[in-house]
Structures are given as structure tokens and as C-alpha cells.
Amino acid sequence: MSPILLKIDGAKVQAQEGMSVWEAAASVGIAIPSLCLHGQLEPYGACRVCMVEVEVKGWTRLVASCCYPVEPDLVVRTRSTKIDKIRKTILELLLAHAPDSPQLKAMGQEYGANPNRFEKEASFCVHCGLCVRYCAEVKKLNVVGFVDRGTRREIGFIPELAAKECWNCKECFPLCPTSALQAAYVLTEALYAPHPFPKS
Amino acid sequence: MDLERVDQIIEKHNSEASSLIQVLLEIQSENHWLPKEALERIAQRLDVPMTRIQHIATFYKAFSLVPKGRHEVHICMGTACHVRGAPRILDTVQDLIGIKPGETDLDMKFSLQTVNCLGCCALGPVMEVDGVYHGKMAPAKTADILKNYE
Numbered sequence: 001m002s003p004i005l006l007k008i009d010g011a012k013v014q015a016q017e018g019m020s021v022w023e024a025a026a027s028v029g030i031a032i033p034s035l036c037l038h039g040q041l042e043p044y045g046a047c048r049v050c051m052v053e054v055e056v057k058g059w060t061r062l063v064a065s066c067c068y069p070v071e072p073d074l075v076v077r078t079r080s081t082k083i084d085k086i087r088k089t090i091l092e093l094l095l096a097h098a099p100d101s102p103q104l105k106a107m108g109q110e111y112g113a114n115p116n117r118f119e120k121e122a123s124f125c126v127h128c129g130l131c132v133r134y135c136a137e138v139k140k141l142n143v144v145g146f147v148d149r150g151t152r153r154e155i156g157f158i159p160e161l162a163a164k165e166c167w168n169c170k171e172c173f174p175l176c177p178t179s180a181l182q183a184a185y186v187l188t189e190a191l192y193a194p195h196p197f198p199k200s
Numbered sequence: 201m202d203l204e205r206v207d208q209i210i211e212k213h214n215s216e217a218s219s220l221i222q223v224l225l226e227i228q229s230e231n232h233w234l235p236k237e238a239l240e241r242i243a244q245r246l247d248v249p250m251t252r253i254q255h256i257a258t259f260y261k262a263f264s265l266v267p268k269g270r271h272e273v274h275i276c277m278g279t280a281c282h283v284r285g286a287p288r289i290l291d292t293v294q295d296l297i298g299i300k301p302g303e304t305d306l307d308m309k310f311s312l313q314t315v316n317c318l319g320c321c322a323l324g325p326v327m328e329v330d331g332v333y334h335g336k337m338a339p340a341k342t343a344d345i346l347k348n349y350e
């Protein structure tokens with residue numbers, strides 16, 4: 001299989017078929033910021049922080065680099081006034097949900113995002129899906145999942161399963177960028193009728 | 201709804217995980233809602249995770265996770281019905297059954313729901329009971345229709 005040649009931020013990059021633009025950029029040391037990307041999980045494209053500009057035959061498009069496969073002669077721009085502005089707005093929208101998330105705050109500072117630009121929406125969950133996907137893809141336990149849809153979508157634990165599995169795992173806890181997951185877990189525990197979750 | 205009936209429905213679909221939505225729809229139409237025991241049985245028999253069933257059952261409006269009455273009353277609140285007086289129809293029906301939209305009365309007779317368009321604007325205002333459309337409604341006519349349901 002011959003390597004695919006593409007240009008990222010002016011540098012010529014060789015990539016293998018099936019790689020994403022994000023991976024190709026990382027292979028030459030260009031770091032594209034991302035929130036919902038995780039080494040052990042399939043790319044999901046939920047956070048949109050990894051948005052880049054790609055140029056195919058003179059036409060430019062905005063795509064999420066974690067999900068966009070490399071193609072020959074692709075021209076990618078990971079930093080430009082336009083991209084930076086889009087990332088800043090995305091981060092401002094995410095910060096409206098979780099203004100105190102350290103990860104979001106650091107990224108927001110880098111792009112000059114104003115955390116007070118949008119009215120606060122105290123959902124705390126930014127729907128990155130890390131916990132849901134980690135539980136399903138890596139642990140294969142399926143304890144936590146998405147509930148409802150649209151603006152009402154949130155994460156929810158299955159209480160009976162959580163009582164059995166979570167105390168000894170909790171591997172999803174450090175993944176959550178906003179700590180909404182931990183809150184959801186504690187809430188599930190508090191609402192679980194028969195008895196408190198076993199702590200062993 | 202007993203679990204034997206749930207098993208029958210699952211067997212009808214050869215216990216295939218890809219038939220999950222069909223199984224849920226069938227239980228929903230027979231039982232008017234999806235009890236937790238039934239969902240647990242489906243998860244076990246079709247070998248799909250509970251999180252997935254929960255996601256699907258909360259995603260589609262066709263499914264209900266809370267008990268519903270024997271008869272489902274839908275009142276169209278679409279633009280055409282709205283200007284033709286749907287709010288007054290809704291008020292009258294609310295007074296008649298004694299519940300608000302989204303609720304079910306105590307003897308499980310009626311569930312009331314507002315919908316956004318039933319697709320027959322020329323008949324507006326429209327009230328639908330158990331799939332039967334009653335067009336050109338007037339507040340005074342609602343009682344005559346609802347008394348036919350037991």
C-alpha cells in the first residue's frame with residue numbers, strides 16, 4: 001500500500017490509508033486540540049474542538065479532523081484566523097455548560113475564549129461520550145449510556161449494573177472533562193432504592 | 201403485561217438483536233407502555249445492553265416508560281388547528297378528563313397528549329383518539345366523542 005501524500009500547515013506529510021487527519025498531523029508533531037478523542041476508542045467527532053480546514057481541488061471545507069480520513073493531495077490548515085475563531089466559539093459554548101472544567105479552561109485560555117459570552121447552561125455534561133464509549137468499547141460493561149435526545153440528552157447509569165460493577169472499576173471517572181459523570185454516579189447511588197452501593 | 205407474552209413477541213422476531221425496535225414497538229402497542237421487567241427480559245433474550253434499550257426507548261416519542269391509559273387522546277396544536285381554536289378544544293378536554301397534557305388519569309382510562317401536526321390541516325381542529333381522527337372539532341362535540349370510550 002503506497003503512502004498518501006498530503007500537506008498539513010505547509011509541511012508535506014506521508015500517511016497510510018485509513019488514518020485520520022488528526023493522526024497524520026500527530027505523526028509529524030502537529031498537535032490538534034481535542035476533547036472527545038481517546039487512544040483506546042473509536043473517533044466520535046462530538047466535541048468539534050479538533051475542527052480544521054481542508055482544501056480539496058481548491059474547495060475548502062471545515063471538518064472534524066479526528067473523523068476525516070486522509071486523502072491524496074489534501075491541504076490541511078490546523079491554525080488560521082478562521083479556525084481559531086471557530087475553536088474559540090466552540091470552547092465558549094462548551095464553557096457555558098461547564099465553566100470550571102480545568103481542561104476546558106486551559107483550552108479556552110489558549111484561544112482567548114470568554115467563558116461568559118453565552119448564558120450559563122448548568123448541564124455540566126458536554127456530551128463528549130467518553131464515559132459511555134469507554135464503558136461500552138473497552139470495558140464492555142455498558143453501565144452508563146445516553147438518555148433522551150436533543151437539548152435534553154444526558155448520561156444515565158443503569159442502577160442495578162452500577163451497583164455491581166462501578167465501585168471496582170471507576171475507570172471512566174478520570175476521563176470526564178467536566179466531572180458531570182461523577183455527579184451522575186453519585187446521584188444514581190443516592191436514588192438506588194434497595195440499599196447503598198456495595199463498597200468493595 | 202406478563203413476561204410470557206414478551207417472550208412470544210421476542211420469539212416471533214427470532215430473538216434477533218436487529219429487531220429490537222420492532223419488539224419494543226409491538227410491546228408498546230399492546231401494553232401502551234414499556235415496563236422495566238419487559239425491557240430487562242428483552243435485554244437478556246436479544247443480548248443487547250440495557251443502556252442501548254434505554255437510549256432507544258427514550259429517543260423515540262413512540263415509546264413510553266411510564267404507564268399510559270387504555271385510550272390515547274391526541275390534540276393537534278399545529279398552526280392550522282391552533283388558529284381554528286385548538287387551545288379551546290384542549291381546555292375543554294382537560295376539564296372533561298381532569299388531566300393535563302402528558303398525564304394519565306387515575307383509573308388509567310385516558311392519556312392526554314398534544315401533538316404538533318397530524319397532517320390533515322384541512323380538518324382542523326383535529327382530535328385523535330386511539331388512531332381515529334375526529335376533524336372539525338368544537339369544544340361542545342368533545343364530550344360526545346369521549347363518552348364512547350370505556
